[in-house]
Amino acid sequence: MENLLLAAGHVTAPPEEADVVIINTCAVTGESARKSRQAVRHAKKLNPSAKIVVCGCAAQADEEAARALGADYVGGAGERRAVVEYIESLAAGNSGYAGTVGNPSARREIEQLPAGAFDGHSRAYLKVQDGCGNYCTYCIIPYLRGPVRSLPLEDVAREAARLAEEGYREIVVTGIEVSSYGEDIGADFAALVETAARAAGPARIRLGSLEPSRLDRETVRRLAEIPNLCPHFHLSLQSGSAGVLRRMGRKYTPDGFAAVAEELRSRFFDPALTTDLIVGFPGETEEEHEETLAFLRGIEFAAVHVFPYSVREGTAAARMPGRITNGVKARRAQEAAECARICRRAYLERQVGRTLEVLFERGGERGHSENYLEVAAHGEHGKILPVKITGVREDGALEGHVLPARGRTV
């Protein structure tokens, strides 16, 4: 939306000075929905004369609540261009239309939006997919986003080439459930990554969150042949217990997940395997929690994002018995985070002595390696440079020094 508005000649301003404040909300957890509401209240208070636009998933989930908070315009999770049109009409002197969230299940095509970066970053985001048909029992997203819609391969290629041409050196291929890419248009996930990587030329490709059940051996084999694909795979685990996974409606078992991790490790050199975990799912016993901790230790993830289970009304899990108390959830989250911290430390220490390809940001003093580790070294903003890793800092970043340029440096 920001890119579209800038292209139309508008400028960004601090919220207290802006004519319009856009709050793009999130509903994935109860906490994100709460923060979204808080952001709307805060914007109203900061700048009572601004027009307030509320859009995204929390608005989609509860349009009335968004209006009750004082939104002048409410948009859903699939109508960003309509938001921009509303602002354009305001600029032209009209102010009547108050928006609508639309019907997600009626959405059949992906909304094509200009891919881009967050301000000043060398990494751009290319959204290739929206929607999800998996209906995991805890998740509200399929109800808010609608069915899988994919960006056609030729558009993926065009956008990836444009971003590389504009100087971005890393393109993150994202979506709501990106590994389901193509099921609506007869394409497949590996072809998506091959297409994006070929078109991105000197830029490298990083993949967003993946569903482990979609990464079969043939897909992993094809991915491993892509030279500019980052060896970083965010595989959503959610639980390491077979019983909990079944109740979550996830389409893999812990053994199946471990086999995918093994396959990736056999094809890529020490890839970063990162994940998300939900603790305290309804009915999760101490034994199931222990199974998850053991599984985390077994896989040795490079990073784990731990979330206490959050009830989303309207989902199957919201009706399940055996709610876990907040105290127990917090304790389990803390235990899982401690497990994750130990695994991360081991992964970081394994990097010492290696040479990583770092894309520098922040004025060239820090950047991220191909395996998504933060590296502190003296480089050059916007460039990928080889860095010899010499140590791990207290803050968890790696440190090292830039080596003379090699063939792959861009």
Ligand code: SF4
């Ligand atoms: S695959 Fe992801 S987005 Fe889809 S229902 Fe499951 S958790 Fe939600």
